[in-house]
Amino acid sequence: xxxxxxxxxxxxxxxxxxxxxxxxGTSGNGVFTNRCQDHLQKSLGVxxxxxxxxxxxxxxxxxxxxxxxxxxxxxxxxxxxSSTANAVVLRNAVPVFVDIRPDTLNIDERLIEAAITPKTKxxxxxxxxxxxxxxxxxxxxxxxxxxxxxxDAAQAFGSSYKGRPLGTFGTLGCLSFHETKNVISxxxxxxxxxxxxxxxxxxxxxxxxxxxxxxxxxxxxxxEWVDVGSSFLPNEITAAFLYAQLEGxxxxxxxxxxxxxxxxxxLAALERQGLLMxxxxxxxxEGNGHIYFxxxxxxxxxxxxxxxxxxxxxxxxxHYVPLHSAPAGRRFGITRGSMSITxxxxxxxxxxxxxxxxxxxxVDIVLRMIEELVGQxxxxxx
Numbered sequence: 001x002x003x004x005x006x007x008x009x010x011x012x013x014x015x016x017x018x019x020x021x022x023x024x025g026t027s028g029n030g031v032f033t034n035r036c037q038d039h040l041q042k043s044l045g046v047x048x049x050x051x052x053x054x055x056x057x058x059x060x061x062x063x064x065x066x067x068x069x070x071x072x073x074x075x076x077x078x079x080x081x082s083s084t085a086n087a088v089v090l091r092n093a094v095p096v097f098v099d100i101r102p103d104t105l106n107i108d109e110r111l112i113e114a115a116i117t118p119k120t121k122x123x124x125x126x127x128x129x130x131x132x133x134x135x136x137x138x139x140x141x142x143x144x145x146x147x148x149x150x151x152d153a154a155q156a157f158g159s160s161y162k163g164r165p166l167g168t169f170g171t172l173g174c175l176s177f178h179e180t181k182n183v184i185s186x187x188x189x190x191x192x193x194x195x196x197x198x199x200x201x202x203x204x205x206x207x208x209x210x211x212x213x214x215x216x217x218x219x220x221x222x223x224e225w226v227d228v229g230s231s232f233l234p235n236e237i238t239a240a241f242l243y244a245q246l247e248g249x250x251x252x253x254x255x256x257x258x259x260x261x262x263x264x265x266x267l268a269a270l271e272r273q274g275l276l277m278x279x280x281x282x283x284x285x286e287g288n289g290h291i292y293f294x295x296x297x298x299x300x301x302x303x304x305x306x307x308x309x310x311x312x313x314x315x316x317x318x319h320y321v322p323l324h325s326a327p328a329g330r331r332f333g334i335t336r337g338s339m340s341i342t343x344x345x346x347x348x349x350x351x352x353x354x355x356x357x358x359x360x361x362x363v364d365i366v367l368r369m370i371e372e373l374v375g376q377x378x379x380x381x382x
Contacts, residue, residue, distance in 0.1 A: 001365065005315030006180050009252055009356040013244040021240035028231075029207070032239035039246050040190060044165045046173075048193040050206045050232070051239060055154040055176035055189035057232045059087035061205055062172040062191065063122070064228060065198050066148040068093045072121035076152075077107040078324040078335070079342045080126045084152050085323050085333060093121065095333035097324040099341050103280040104128065105349075108341070109137040115336035116145055125170070126152040129291035130182075131281050132161035135169045150174065151192075157183055158253040158288035167192045177242055182256055182290055182356075183249050185242035188234055205229040255356045256289030259363055263292045263352060266367040275374045277348075292352045293319070294370070299347035305373050306350060314366060315353050322346050 021032055033051050040049040052058045068074055070092040076084055078097040085095040098111045105128045112123060123142055125133045142149045149170035153159075156166040157175050167173030173192035177185040193202050203213045209229030214220045245252075264278060271278050277295035281287050296302035302318070309316035322342045323329040352366055 001362070002313040003315060003353050003358075003362050003366065004355070005317055005351065005353050007355045007357045008179050008184055011244055011248045013247070014241045017240040017244050018237055021236040024236070026236045028233040028235050028239075030236045030239070032236050032243050033233065036239050036243050036246060037190075039243070040192075044168050044192065046168050046192050046194055047196045048199045048202065050191045050193070050202060051234050051242070052189040052191055052206070052232045053234050054083075054178065054187050055152070055174050056083040056086070057230075058174035058189045058191040059083055059124075059150070059152060060090060060230075061202065061232055062150045062174055063087045063091050063093070064205055065172060065202055066122045066150065068121045071119065073117060073119040074122045074124060075112055075115050075120060075336075076124040077126050077342070078322040078329070078339060079105060079128065079320055079345060080152065080323065081154070081320065082323065082326075082328070083154075084124055084126060085329065088124075089328075089332045094119075095323070095329070096120070097329070097333055097335045097339065099337060099339050100128075100345065102341050102345075104131050104133070104282065105345055106131065106133040107138075109134045109141070111337055112138065113141055116147075120145070120147060122148045122150055124150045124152055126154075127156040127159065127166050129279065129293065130156045130159040130166075130288040131279070132156070132159060132166055132285040135161050139169060148172070148195075153192075154178075154189075155181065155290045156288065157181065158249060159290075160286045162284045168194060171195045172198070177245070182252055182288055183242075183245045185234070185238045185245065188238050188242055201227065206232045252356050253288050256354065257287070258289075259354060259356075259358050260287065260289040260292050262360060262363045263367070266364070267294065267370065270371070270374055276370070289354070292354050294350050294352065295345070295348040296350060297348070302348050302350055305370075308373060309350075309369070312369065314369065316366070317351050318346070319349050319351055320346065
Protein backbone atom coordinates (compact mmCIF):
# COMPACT_ATOMS: atom_id res chain seq x y z
CA UNK A 1 0.00 0.00 0.00
CA UNK A 2 1.33 3.43 -0.97
CA UNK A 3 0.81 6.08 1.71
CA UNK A 4 1.58 9.64 0.64
CA UNK A 5 2.98 12.37 2.84
CA UNK A 6 0.35 14.83 1.61
CA UNK A 7 -2.71 14.80 -0.62
CA UNK A 8 -4.82 17.85 -1.47
CA UNK A 9 -8.28 17.57 0.09
CA UNK A 10 -10.88 18.69 -2.46
CA UNK A 11 -14.37 19.29 -1.13
CA UNK A 12 -16.15 19.33 -4.52
CA UNK A 13 -17.74 22.77 -4.23
CA UNK A 14 -14.56 24.34 -5.63
CA UNK A 15 -15.62 23.55 -9.19
CA UNK A 16 -18.96 25.33 -8.85
CA UNK A 17 -17.39 28.45 -7.41
CA UNK A 18 -14.66 28.49 -10.07
CA UNK A 19 -17.37 28.32 -12.72
CA UNK A 20 -19.08 31.26 -11.04
CA UNK A 21 -15.81 33.17 -11.05
CA UNK A 22 -15.27 32.41 -14.74
CA UNK A 23 -18.70 33.83 -15.51
CA UNK A 24 -18.00 37.01 -13.59
CA GLY A 25 -14.36 37.77 -14.47
CA THR A 26 -11.04 36.29 -13.41
CA SER A 27 -8.74 39.23 -12.65
CA GLY A 28 -7.81 39.92 -9.04
CA ASN A 29 -9.62 41.80 -6.29
CA GLY A 30 -13.11 40.79 -7.36
CA VAL A 31 -16.13 39.22 -5.70
CA PHE A 32 -14.41 36.08 -4.40
CA THR A 33 -11.33 37.94 -3.18
CA ASN A 34 -13.62 40.15 -1.10
CA ARG A 35 -15.64 37.18 0.14
CA CYS A 36 -12.48 35.45 1.35
CA GLN A 37 -11.13 38.59 2.98
CA ASP A 38 -14.43 39.29 4.74
CA HIS A 39 -14.63 35.69 5.92
CA LEU A 40 -11.10 35.78 7.33
CA GLN A 41 -11.56 39.19 8.96
CA LYS A 42 -14.68 37.96 10.78
CA SER A 43 -13.38 34.53 11.74
CA LEU A 44 -10.00 35.86 12.93
CA GLY A 45 -11.41 39.03 14.50
CA VAL A 46 -8.93 41.35 12.77
CA UNK A 47 -9.32 44.76 11.09
CA UNK A 48 -7.94 43.84 7.66
CA UNK A 49 -6.89 40.80 5.64
CA UNK A 50 -5.47 40.96 2.13
CA UNK A 51 -5.29 37.82 0.01
CA UNK A 52 -1.89 37.30 -1.60
CA UNK A 53 -0.41 35.02 -4.22
CA UNK A 54 1.47 33.14 -1.49
CA UNK A 55 2.64 33.35 2.11
CA UNK A 56 5.98 34.35 0.59
CA UNK A 57 4.28 37.43 -0.88
CA UNK A 58 2.66 38.20 2.47
CA UNK A 59 6.06 38.03 4.19
CA UNK A 60 7.56 40.35 1.59
CA UNK A 61 4.73 42.83 2.14
CA UNK A 62 5.26 42.56 5.89
CA UNK A 63 8.95 43.48 5.71
CA UNK A 64 8.12 46.47 3.52
CA UNK A 65 5.40 47.62 5.92
CA UNK A 66 7.65 47.33 8.98
CA UNK A 67 10.30 49.48 7.30
CA UNK A 68 13.00 46.83 6.98
CA UNK A 69 15.78 48.21 4.82
CA UNK A 70 19.48 48.05 3.90
CA UNK A 71 21.73 47.11 6.80
CA UNK A 72 18.87 46.35 9.20
CA UNK A 73 18.77 43.11 11.15
CA UNK A 74 15.72 40.91 11.59
CA UNK A 75 15.68 38.14 14.19
CA UNK A 76 14.15 34.79 13.18
CA UNK A 77 14.60 31.06 13.69
CA UNK A 78 16.84 29.05 11.38
CA UNK A 79 14.45 26.09 11.42
CA UNK A 80 12.02 27.44 8.83
CA UNK A 81 11.44 27.69 5.09
CA SER A 82 13.60 29.93 2.93
CA SER A 83 10.77 32.43 2.34
CA THR A 84 11.01 33.63 5.94
CA ALA A 85 14.59 34.78 5.40
CA ASN A 86 14.21 35.74 1.74
CA ALA A 87 11.69 38.42 2.69
CA VAL A 88 14.46 40.00 4.78
CA VAL A 89 17.24 39.55 2.23
CA LEU A 90 15.14 41.11 -0.54
CA ARG A 91 15.09 44.31 1.54
CA ASN A 92 18.92 44.19 1.65
CA ALA A 93 18.68 43.45 5.35
CA VAL A 94 20.35 40.71 7.41
CA PRO A 95 18.57 37.64 8.82
CA VAL A 96 19.80 36.99 12.35
CA PHE A 97 19.30 33.34 13.25
CA VAL A 98 18.68 32.19 16.81
CA ASP A 99 18.09 28.71 18.17
CA ILE A 100 14.77 26.97 18.79
CA ARG A 101 13.18 25.34 21.80
CA PRO A 102 13.62 21.56 22.12
CA ASP A 103 9.92 21.00 22.88
CA THR A 104 7.87 23.00 20.34
CA LEU A 105 10.73 23.56 17.84
CA ASN A 106 9.70 27.22 17.77
CA ILE A 107 12.04 30.17 18.25
CA ASP A 108 13.39 30.14 21.81
CA GLU A 109 11.94 33.32 23.28
CA ARG A 110 14.65 33.30 25.97
CA LEU A 111 17.36 33.84 23.33
CA ILE A 112 15.82 36.74 21.43
CA GLU A 113 16.91 39.57 23.71
CA ALA A 114 20.59 38.62 23.46
CA ALA A 115 20.31 38.87 19.66
CA ILE A 116 18.93 42.43 19.69
CA THR A 117 21.30 45.20 18.61
CA PRO A 118 20.82 48.83 17.57
CA LYS A 119 20.39 47.50 14.01
CA THR A 120 17.45 45.23 14.90
CA LYS A 121 14.36 46.28 12.97
CA UNK A 122 11.88 43.45 13.56
CA UNK A 123 11.31 39.96 14.92
CA UNK A 124 9.79 37.18 12.81
CA UNK A 125 8.35 34.21 14.67
CA UNK A 126 7.36 30.93 13.01
CA UNK A 127 4.64 28.71 14.47
CA UNK A 128 6.18 25.39 13.51
CA UNK A 129 3.72 22.58 12.70
CA UNK A 130 0.86 24.87 13.69
CA UNK A 131 1.91 25.04 17.36
CA UNK A 132 2.16 28.53 18.82
CA UNK A 133 5.29 30.30 19.93
CA UNK A 134 5.26 31.81 23.42
CA UNK A 135 3.58 34.98 22.22
CA UNK A 136 3.18 36.59 25.64
CA UNK A 137 6.92 36.63 26.26
CA UNK A 138 7.76 37.63 22.70
CA UNK A 139 5.29 40.50 22.56
CA UNK A 140 6.39 41.77 25.96
CA UNK A 141 10.03 41.81 24.82
CA UNK A 142 9.13 43.44 21.50
CA UNK A 143 7.16 46.13 23.30
CA UNK A 144 10.12 46.95 25.55
CA UNK A 145 12.36 47.44 22.52
CA UNK A 146 9.65 49.00 20.29
CA UNK A 147 10.07 46.27 17.68
CA UNK A 148 7.33 45.02 15.35
CA UNK A 149 6.58 41.31 15.37
CA UNK A 150 5.74 39.47 12.15
CA UNK A 151 4.04 36.10 12.57
CA ASP A 152 4.94 33.53 9.94
CA ALA A 153 1.79 31.50 10.45
CA ALA A 154 2.15 29.61 7.17
CA GLN A 155 1.40 26.30 8.89
CA ALA A 156 -0.94 27.65 11.53
CA PHE A 157 -4.36 28.40 10.03
CA GLY A 158 -6.86 26.92 12.48
CA SER A 159 -4.42 26.94 15.43
CA SER A 160 -4.68 29.14 18.50
CA TYR A 161 -2.79 30.44 21.54
CA LYS A 162 -4.84 30.97 24.68
CA GLY A 163 -7.99 30.73 22.59
CA ARG A 164 -6.94 33.34 20.02
CA PRO A 165 -6.10 32.50 16.38
CA LEU A 166 -2.45 32.53 15.38
CA GLY A 167 -1.50 35.34 13.05
CA THR A 168 -3.53 37.83 15.10
CA PHE A 169 -0.94 38.65 17.77
CA GLY A 170 1.87 40.43 15.95
CA THR A 171 1.92 43.67 14.04
CA LEU A 172 1.32 41.56 10.94
CA GLY A 173 0.52 37.90 10.32
CA CYS A 174 1.17 35.77 7.23
CA LEU A 175 -0.86 32.72 6.19
CA SER A 176 -0.29 30.08 3.52
CA PHE A 177 -2.89 28.28 1.43
CA HIS A 178 -0.32 26.29 -0.53
CA GLU A 179 -1.39 22.83 -1.67
CA THR A 180 0.54 21.24 1.21
CA LYS A 181 -1.36 23.15 3.90
CA ASN A 182 -4.63 22.28 5.66
CA VAL A 183 -6.77 24.76 3.71
CA ILE A 184 -5.58 25.27 0.16
CA SER A 185 -5.93 27.18 -3.08
CA UNK A 186 -3.05 25.59 -4.98
CA UNK A 187 -0.81 28.56 -4.37
CA UNK A 188 -2.03 31.38 -2.18
CA UNK A 189 -1.71 33.22 1.09
CA UNK A 190 -2.92 36.16 3.11
CA UNK A 191 -1.54 39.12 5.01
CA UNK A 192 -3.24 39.84 8.32
CA UNK A 193 -2.94 43.53 9.23
CA UNK A 194 -3.41 43.80 13.00
CA UNK A 195 -2.07 47.36 13.26
CA UNK A 196 -4.79 49.58 11.81
CA UNK A 197 -2.31 52.38 11.12
CA UNK A 198 -0.75 50.15 8.42
CA UNK A 199 -3.94 49.33 6.51
CA UNK A 200 -3.84 52.20 4.00
CA UNK A 201 -0.24 51.56 3.03
CA UNK A 202 -0.78 47.79 2.93
CA UNK A 203 -3.55 48.27 0.38
CA UNK A 204 -1.30 50.47 -1.76
CA UNK A 205 1.61 48.01 -1.68
CA UNK A 206 -0.83 45.19 -2.48
CA UNK A 207 -2.14 47.09 -5.53
CA UNK A 208 1.25 47.57 -7.21
CA UNK A 209 2.05 50.77 -5.34
CA UNK A 210 -1.10 52.57 -6.52
CA UNK A 211 -4.10 54.03 -4.71
CA UNK A 212 -6.46 51.99 -6.90
CA UNK A 213 -8.58 50.84 -3.95
CA UNK A 214 -9.27 54.45 -3.00
CA UNK A 215 -10.33 55.07 -6.61
CA UNK A 216 -12.69 52.08 -6.53
CA UNK A 217 -14.23 53.45 -3.32
CA UNK A 218 -14.68 56.87 -4.86
CA UNK A 219 -12.21 58.55 -2.51
CA UNK A 220 -10.02 59.85 -5.37
CA UNK A 221 -10.96 60.74 -8.94
CA UNK A 222 -8.12 58.75 -10.50
CA UNK A 223 -5.53 56.31 -9.24
CA GLU A 224 -1.81 56.72 -9.61
CA TRP A 225 1.56 55.36 -8.50
CA VAL A 226 2.18 56.59 -4.95
CA ASP A 227 4.51 54.06 -3.26
CA VAL A 228 6.50 50.88 -3.73
CA GLY A 229 4.48 47.78 -4.39
CA SER A 230 3.99 44.75 -6.55
CA SER A 231 1.29 42.47 -7.93
CA PHE A 232 0.66 40.70 -4.65
CA LEU A 233 -3.03 39.86 -5.13
CA PRO A 234 -4.29 36.54 -6.55
CA ASN A 235 -6.71 35.98 -9.41
CA GLU A 236 -10.40 35.28 -8.88
CA ILE A 237 -10.13 31.59 -9.81
CA THR A 238 -7.69 31.08 -6.93
CA ALA A 239 -9.94 33.09 -4.60
CA ALA A 240 -13.02 31.08 -5.60
CA PHE A 241 -11.19 27.83 -4.88
CA LEU A 242 -10.09 29.20 -1.52
CA TYR A 243 -13.57 30.34 -0.53
CA ALA A 244 -14.88 26.79 -0.90
CA GLN A 245 -12.02 25.56 1.27
CA LEU A 246 -12.65 28.21 3.93
CA GLU A 247 -16.25 27.07 4.21
CA GLY A 248 -15.01 23.51 4.75
CA UNK A 249 -12.15 24.45 7.07
CA UNK A 250 -13.75 23.31 10.36
CA UNK A 251 -14.33 19.78 9.02
CA UNK A 252 -10.86 19.58 7.47
CA UNK A 253 -9.20 20.74 10.69
CA UNK A 254 -11.26 18.34 12.79
CA UNK A 255 -10.18 15.36 10.70
CA UNK A 256 -6.51 16.33 10.79
CA UNK A 257 -6.63 16.75 14.56
CA UNK A 258 -8.15 13.27 14.87
CA UNK A 259 -5.30 11.80 12.80
CA UNK A 260 -2.74 13.73 14.88
CA UNK A 261 -4.33 12.37 18.08
CA UNK A 262 -4.23 8.80 16.73
CA UNK A 263 -0.51 9.07 15.99
CA UNK A 264 0.13 10.68 19.36
CA UNK A 265 -1.71 8.01 21.35
CA UNK A 266 -0.15 5.22 19.32
CA LEU A 267 3.41 6.41 20.00
CA ALA A 268 3.05 7.28 23.69
CA ALA A 269 4.47 3.99 24.98
CA LEU A 270 7.55 4.22 22.76
CA GLU A 271 8.26 7.71 24.04
CA ARG A 272 7.86 6.58 27.66
CA GLN A 273 10.49 3.93 26.95
CA GLY A 274 12.86 6.62 25.61
CA LEU A 275 12.91 5.11 22.10
CA LEU A 276 11.73 8.25 20.28
CA MET A 277 10.25 11.67 20.98
CA UNK A 278 6.78 12.91 20.04
CA UNK A 279 5.68 16.51 19.41
CA UNK A 280 4.97 18.67 22.44
CA UNK A 281 1.99 21.02 22.52
CA UNK A 282 1.84 23.43 25.49
CA UNK A 283 -1.38 23.39 27.47
CA UNK A 284 -2.32 26.92 26.36
CA UNK A 285 -2.01 26.02 22.65
CA GLU A 286 -4.39 24.26 20.30
CA GLY A 287 -2.85 22.85 17.14
CA ASN A 288 -4.44 22.29 13.74
CA GLY A 289 -3.01 18.86 12.94
CA HIS A 290 -0.80 20.24 10.20
CA ILE A 291 2.32 18.13 10.83
CA TYR A 292 3.02 15.06 12.89
CA PHE A 293 6.68 14.26 13.42
CA UNK A 294 8.88 12.06 15.52
CA UNK A 295 12.47 12.55 16.65
CA UNK A 296 14.66 9.49 16.19
CA UNK A 297 17.47 8.81 18.70
CA UNK A 298 20.18 10.07 16.31
CA UNK A 299 20.90 10.94 12.68
CA UNK A 300 22.04 7.47 11.70
CA UNK A 301 18.84 5.91 13.03
CA UNK A 302 16.76 8.56 11.28
CA UNK A 303 18.40 7.85 7.93
CA UNK A 304 17.93 4.10 8.37
CA UNK A 305 14.25 4.53 9.21
CA UNK A 306 13.71 6.86 6.23
CA UNK A 307 15.17 4.25 3.88
CA UNK A 308 12.74 1.64 5.18
CA UNK A 309 9.80 4.03 4.76
CA UNK A 310 10.94 4.82 1.21
CA UNK A 311 11.20 1.16 0.20
CA UNK A 312 7.69 0.59 1.60
CA UNK A 313 6.39 3.60 -0.39
CA UNK A 314 5.38 5.45 2.76
CA UNK A 315 5.77 9.22 2.55
CA UNK A 316 7.84 9.87 5.63
CA UNK A 317 10.46 12.58 5.10
CA UNK A 318 12.95 14.84 6.79
CA HIS A 319 12.28 18.55 7.08
CA TYR A 320 14.09 21.88 6.76
CA VAL A 321 17.82 22.04 6.24
CA PRO A 322 18.52 24.79 8.81
CA LEU A 323 18.87 28.13 7.06
CA HIS A 324 22.03 29.10 8.94
CA SER A 325 23.85 26.08 7.47
CA ALA A 326 22.43 26.39 3.93
CA PRO A 327 24.54 28.11 1.22
CA ALA A 328 22.37 31.24 1.08
CA GLY A 329 22.11 31.38 4.87
CA ARG A 330 25.87 31.42 5.20
CA ARG A 331 26.05 34.12 2.54
CA PHE A 332 23.30 36.46 3.70
CA GLY A 333 22.70 35.73 7.37
CA ILE A 334 24.43 35.61 10.72
CA THR A 335 23.87 33.55 13.87
CA ARG A 336 23.70 34.73 17.43
CA GLY A 337 24.52 32.05 19.94
CA SER A 338 24.62 28.28 19.64
CA MET A 339 22.38 26.55 17.09
CA SER A 340 22.70 23.15 18.75
CA ILE A 341 18.96 22.44 19.13
CA THR A 342 18.29 23.43 15.53
CA UNK A 343 21.08 21.20 14.24
CA UNK A 344 20.04 18.30 16.45
CA UNK A 345 16.41 18.64 15.34
CA UNK A 346 17.37 18.42 11.67
CA UNK A 347 19.50 15.36 12.41
CA UNK A 348 16.61 13.49 14.05
CA UNK A 349 13.24 14.73 12.75
CA UNK A 350 10.96 12.61 10.56
CA UNK A 351 7.61 13.90 9.28
CA UNK A 352 4.93 11.24 9.04
CA UNK A 353 2.12 11.12 6.46
CA UNK A 354 -0.52 13.70 7.36
CA UNK A 355 -3.52 14.80 5.33
CA UNK A 356 -7.30 14.79 5.71
CA UNK A 357 -7.72 11.87 3.28
CA UNK A 358 -5.53 9.60 5.42
CA UNK A 359 -7.51 6.66 6.80
CA UNK A 360 -7.25 5.20 10.31
CA UNK A 361 -5.99 1.98 8.70
CA UNK A 362 -3.15 3.86 7.00
CA VAL A 363 -2.22 5.58 10.27
CA ASP A 364 -2.12 2.21 11.98
CA ILE A 365 0.15 0.80 9.25
CA VAL A 366 2.61 3.65 9.85
CA LEU A 367 2.42 3.08 13.60
CA ARG A 368 3.17 -0.64 13.20
CA MET A 369 6.13 0.18 10.96
CA ILE A 370 7.55 2.51 13.61
CA GLU A 371 7.11 -0.15 16.30
CA GLU A 372 9.02 -2.63 14.14
CA LEU A 373 11.75 -0.10 13.36
CA VAL A 374 12.17 0.82 17.01
CA GLY A 375 12.34 -2.88 17.94
CA GLN A 376 15.03 -3.51 15.33
CA UNK A 377 17.00 -0.48 16.53
CA UNK A 378 16.78 -1.64 20.12
CA UNK A 379 18.10 -5.09 19.15
CA UNK A 380 20.98 -3.47 17.28
CA UNK A 381 22.10 -1.49 20.32
CA UNK A 382 25.21 -2.87 22.08
